[in-house]
Amino acid sequence: MLSLKANELLEIKNLLESRKPNHGLPRPFYYDDLLYRTEMEFIWRQGWLFAGHSCQIPNPGDYFLFEVDGDSIIIVRSDGGQVNALYNVCRHRGSIICEEAEGHVKRFICPYHQWTYDHEGKLLLVRGMQEELDKSQLGLQRAHTREVEGMIFISLARKPMDFEAAYAAIAPVAHPQGLNRAKVAKIMDFDVHANWKLVWENNRECYHCNVNHPQYIKANFDRFNADDTIERVAQELAVVTARNKAKWGGEGLAITRAETGMTEFPDTEHNIWYSANRTALTDGFVSETLDGEQVAPLMGDYSEAADIGTMRVRTLPNFWQHSSCDHAVAVRVVPNGLYHTNIRMIWLVDAKAEEGKDYDLEKLLPFWLMTAEQDWQICVNQQKGVSSHAYTPGPLSKYKEYNLDRFLHWYLQQIKIAIG
Numbered sequence: 001m002l003s004l005k006a007n008e009l010l011e012i013k014n015l016l017e018s019r020k021p022n023h024g025l026p027r028p029f030y031y032d033d034l035l036y037r038t039e040m041e042f043i044w045r046q047g048w049l050f051a052g053h054s055c056q057i058p059n060p061g062d063y064f065l066f067e068v069d070g071d072s073i074i075i076v077r078s079d080g081g082q083v084n085a086l087y088n089v090c091r092h093r094g095s096i097i098c099e100e101a102e103g104h105v106k107r108f109i110c111p112y113h114q115w116t117y118d119h120e121g122k123l124l125l126v127r128g129m130q131e132e133l134d135k136s137q138l139g140l141q142r143a144h145t146r147e148v149e150g151m152i153f154i155s156l157a158r159k160p161m162d163f164e165a166a167y168a169a170i171a172p173v174a175h176p177q178g179l180n181r182a183k184v185a186k187i188m189d190f191d192v193h194a195n196w197k198l199v200w201e202n203n204r205e206c207y208h209c210n211v212n213h214p215q216y217i218k219a220n221f222d223r224f225n226a227d228d229t230i231e232r233v234a235q236e237l238a239v240v241t242a243r244n245k246a247k248w249g250g251e252g253l254a255i256t257r258a259e260t261g262m263t264e265f266p267d268t269e270h271n272i273w274y275s276a277n278r279t280a281l282t283d284g285f286v287s288e289t290l291d292g293e294q295v296a297p298l299m300g301d302y303s304e305a306a307d308i309g310t311m312r313v314r315t316l317p318n319f320w321q322h323s324s325c326d327h328a329v330a331v332r333v334v335p336n337g338l339y340h341t342n343i344r345m346i347w348l349v350d351a352k353a354e355e356g357k358d359y360d361l362e363k364l365l366p367f368w369l370m371t372a373e374q375d376w377q378i379c380v381n382q383q384k385g386v387s388s389h390a391y392t393p394g395p396l397s398k399y400k401e402y403n404l405d406r407f408l409h410w411y412l413q414q415i416k417i418a419i420g
């Protein structure tokens with residue numbers, strides 16, 4: 001546990017107070033080591049982190065590694081079918097056990113002296129050790145896990161924060177998507193040269209969309225706000241929303257966001273770090289693809305329903321996901337030092353879909369890959385700028401950056417709580 005000295009506490013307090021309301025964060029928030037350590041300890045090691053999807057490890061013994069703040073965690077399917085999160089640290093002399101980022105193992109065998117563990121982390125075999133060794137005390141350390149509709153979350157906290165409210169908010173909205181009946185179509189990893197907060201700040205506004213996301217804006221209404229929702233746009237959204245409600249309201253697939261602009265998130269006052277909703281796509285778009293056409297077989301319960309908008313999930317501090325009728329795209333964000341963020345994108349399709357027959361990556365990937373790469377470049381540019389001595393935070397748009405302000409409020413609140 002990080003313990004702060006009095007002068008460090010004061011330094012952070014002064015920093016928190018240095019942010020002007022409705023402005024971006026001052027420069028030290030993007031280069032201060034002490035603040036970074038505080039973030040890791042109190043946000044990343046206390047919160048619930050999206051690790052990946054259940055369908056990445058369909059069979060007992062399937063695993064993948066999840067690296068957070070220097071810790072390597074093995075996310076493994078146990079023989080009983082549940083998901084375990086085990087620290088990838090041998091209980092003998094601390095070697096990592098799994099070297100490959102993903103795979104399938106019958107047993108975890110440490111490469112150093114071959115201590116052997118099962119999928120629960122239980123120590124099974126040691127060789128050359130004294131007989132009185134109590135193996136039951138030497139299992140792999142565990143992190144907490146929760147699964148929601150095929151999405152795996154872990155917490156590194158000794159006593160994790162409540163997850164029930166998040167589960168209750170996400171599960172019913174996500175259920176029809178059938179993410180637990182999906183398969184991975186593609187995983188891509190990015191090392192983005194930007195602080196993790198910049199990645200979120202960019203995610204929380206669509207002020208930049210018109211110019212930077214020529215593909216994304218064709219499919220979505222969230223670039224329009226109170227200041228620029230012209231009559232034609234308002235009418236189109238009303239038509240799409242009413243049609244959707246009449247057709248799918250009874251099935252629980254009605255669009256829950258009937259206004260332009262992004263869904264308000266997060267909500268610090270009510271401790272809302274999670275959200276899920278169904279959002280309209282523009283008329284003629286049934287999927288978030290370049291031409292709006294379906295590019296893979298319908299997922300989950302969408303047996304005849306292609307025109308069901310997009311289902312979106314987001315959880316702080318590290319996850320958002322957009323799901324269309326035929327595919328889902330998850331984004332997992334993890335800081336890797338002050339100036340780097342590791343970002344993983346995961347494309348999912350229905351488990352029975354066959355590549356080359358039912359879907360092609362050339363059609364499945366571009367919409368989100370292009371949008372994401374446009375965003376990463378924005379973040380890199382901003383990191384360069386905020387590192388400059390000339391940078392001072394400017395005012396935020398009340399029409400277009402309300403969610404960015406919400407994010408900053410949430411972030412500052414977390415740090416404030418952390419330092420007491």
Ligand code: FES
Nearest residue numbers: 090092093110113
């Ligand atoms: Fe793993 Fe020795 S460090 S068996």
Ligand code: FE
Nearest residue numbers: 202208213375
């Ligand atoms: Fe963007």
